[in-house]
Amino acid sequence: MNFSKKAQEEMVGFVLIVVIVSVIGIIILGISLNRPRNIEAQTSAELNSFSSSVLSYTTNCEIPETNPRQIKELIKDCSQNDICSNGQNPCQVLSTTLKELVSHSSYRVERGSYTRYFKISVLNEVSNGTYNDAITPIQEGNEQECVRKLIDTQPLNIGLAENSIFKVEVCYKD
């Protein structure tokens, strides 16, 4: 009788330990899954070739007439509030063209696509290491779905600020 009671006590103790460990494990797992994942962005040779090709793309915005502007020139025109010779707004042309370029590349975000998010921004350095958006960023998709992130920055020597960069971020599901 004494043995049986002791065995029962031990079993209860063991079950209690298992339950406590499981509960702690579930809590830790829950916290780690809910925590926003801080993904380390990687550089990519392919994204680098994409962003440098995009910067050289010739748009249909002419400033002045018969002088079509490349994307990198249009960025400056947009931030200076210039107007294309056909009356279009350079910022609008810039936004539309960049979206079209992305949608015709492997970085397009669509249903069932591998790419989940992209963002193109132009940044001016305001102080040591601090950057401000020079134009409204162009982005699509949901950054929260990102698992793997690629990033590329191209220096812009167009006289916007002392240090301006063209930044492209792309991320994938896995």
Added chain:
Amino acid sequence: MENLGQLKIQQMVFMIIAVALFFILATLFYFSIKTANLYQASIESERDRSIGLIIKLASSPELSYTGVSNGIDSDKLMALKKQPEYRDYWGVNGIIIEKLYPKYPDAECNTGNYPNCTKIILFEKDGDVAQSASSYVALCRKDSINGRAYDKCELALMVIQTLENEF
């Protein structure tokens, strides 16, 4: 009393086995994740290496467009297309440039339809192609509006075909 001792030993053995199993599974899980990352890294490295070859070819004087970073001269491509002696010069099995944006009629470029075409096949050797790699380029040419010349650059994909393990 002897039974109790045996029971305790049995209990301890079970616990040791369970703990050992747990650690073995946890280690296996950790290494499977690590290996998956390693595999991903090796694919990335292979891709970067092949893109490096494309960038090297794109920046050669025979193809590059002066003054445009990552730019390829489409007029040069059309001229080189007619030079069969260049087929062995590049050390690859094929070079194809495909315009991505803006959209043109889906046709291979020749002297009759250039530049209103999509694909410039610089050359493509016969035989099986083991690998192909691609990278984005700016495909540029001289154009003019009302007699004023300017650089017209478009987004294109440069595809290189090779035999096995050439990258």
